[in-house]
Amino acid sequence: MPRQQLYTADQVLPGPTGERIPDGAVLVQNGTILLVGPRADVEAHASPTAEHRDFPGATILPGLINCHVHLVFDACGDPAQAAAQATHTELAGRADQLLRSGVTTVRDLGDRDGLAIQFRNQNPQGLRIVASGPPVTVPEGHCWFLGGAADGEAELRARVRQNAELGADVIKVMASGGQITPNSPKMWDTQFTTAELAAIVDEAHNAGLPVATHAHGTDAIAAATDAGVTTIEHCTWLREGGGGYDLRDDVAAKIAARGIFACVAWPSDWRGFMDRLGSARADQVVSRSAWMADHGIRMIPGTDAGAGTSGFDDYAGALELYEHLGFDRADIIEMATTTSAEALGVGNTTGQLAPGLSADLLVTAGDPLTDLANLRALQLVVARGQSIAMAVE
Template identity: 80%
Template sequence: MLQQLLAADQVLPGPAGQRIADGAVLCQDGTILAVGQRTPVERLASPTAERHDFPGGTILPGLINCHVHLVFDAGDDPARAAADATHAAMAQRAERLLRSGVTTARDLGDRDGLAIQFRDRHAQGLRIVASGPPITVPDGHCWFLGGTASGEAELRARVRKNAELGADVIKVMASGGQITPNSPSMWDNQFTAAELAAIVDEAEKAGLSVAAHAHGTDAIAAAADAGVSTIEHCTWLRNGGGGYDLRDDVAAKIAERGIFACVAWPSDWRGFIERLGPARAESVVSRFGWMAEHGIRMIPGTDAGVRNSEFDDYAGALQLYEHLGFDRATIVEMATTRSAAALGLSGTTGKLAPGLSADLLVTTGDPLADLANLGELQLVVARGQAASTVA
């Protein structure tokens, strides 16, 4: 296959702090061959290599969205959307993710394994890490996706079923949610600590990690005790509602055990904050800084597919963290190197290094000077395949 040589004003290979001025990346057969300063990398390229220069641009790893739902359509009726989901519709959503710079997406809840089937039929383009139907209680949060189970025996059987479907990760609804009518409230536990531990144990037997949806603090604590790999939303709602219960001991345990937190806020986070009002918004967003202060490693995701959370503008979603005071280099690392580690993909993607997948972006300007430049894309390459060119 023809080699591709990409050069730009700078390369940000990852993690934060690494920068190569006047850099280049050489790729072949979907794999990165070399990364470094332009002249030495150019010498490694074959005479027939395709050469692309991006003056003023930045080359960096492809972005990772750690929480999406390809079977949902961002509308008001997720159950209907999931029932009507087709691979054609999912392909359109995957393309929108790609065009926003996302080269890897973790799908955390589909109907009966649709995202797994879609992953297997699309070996090129967007890399998908799929959970299959999330495990929930009968009539529980997202029961309509087909993953209901009750009692330890059924829970273990459901984990095995998802593994047989080809799941990359097990998703469990440790708490209730807000998109399923007549189901447990967001702060309610759906499983006991022992049941969550059984799910983690069975997943480990299959070589799989566990992602736990948990809004309530009690559910967060139970998920941490069970040893999940990531906690989704991690909202810290007080039992019974009525505010937040930020427990230092639970936060310390999450940090100590290396569990990642994915708060999964949409690209339109500004609109959400505006609707909350200044006082309540401050209460809601302050927990992000509190988690960071406790050493909890946060990873970004958008819950794309649920109401008002589209599959576009990942750069806009990442600006939430700049609003919260995170520096830009750290934000880029969160969306690349750190997310790859959380998903078990450090040996595959998340940085630019020889032997890793050719997943990369070329931005028009410098995202370390202006994070919005992550949305000004000249090229998106996923697994060596050019997915989007602009201008």
């Protein structure tokens, strides 16, 4: 019989919000959670030969999920060059950084010719990767250099099928322009019609795949919503021409009613970004997020890691953005675990500590419900039952 691992701590937060087990324990065998509960109950079911690791004063919680990363980018400002030169060794280094920051699952939303998919297939242990392959875009459009450009419905459907054949878990489409591709449509420009986006969604659904849609402009957000996408990335609500925000109540209500998730994908250094925006624009960002929450739009966290200067470490710093926006700490942790797992379609595998789910868990010194900074004080990271080298505080 494979050896069991018994983890005990002052408390276990199994997820979702409100569930807390004082003096709790998690029993793991062969990468799967066998039992979660009060220490005495779990210890009574553990094998006499179980490896027991006790963490006084600590908290055990599910591994975190970063819903928006790019493993082929290097956070050094030239994504096209980084993607062209990316190797499996570099992806492995970035995956290790993510794990050491407490992230046990990521959604990779744009690689070069399926490189992240290949890396995922060759590394069945450690970091769980939900990957899209090359994002679907227009010729010379946003991130065209990743190899996903297509023109017209027939080519768009063919591109979706190609990504599915590569082994994609999700289809990524660039509904608007972006910031990192020179001489391409602006962030607020719409790259596809609603009909074209609907064709992409239809072809993806034929392959059993969800659709994640990059959309900064409000017109692109509206088109993606009408097309029936699964998640909207960035969801910036930029007015056509870039003159501020265009917050449309009817579109927001539709996003909420259709259960579409929003991932704003801000980096860990969001404070520096807000400083560069200036106080007036920063206040608008805060009010925009509150407006989305008031409309019932479900939000999931991500960092766009690799793009721009967004790194692969300090996920706790990225989550502190949501506390700044007014979210409760317990809700933030649920967003980064249970809710994100649901949004990514892996809720039957991870996102909570429950029997039968993957052994993806963290041990933090202190209580993250008291201070999110405790998510940086990691004493242990376990991904799919595999202990990761101790993270540095």
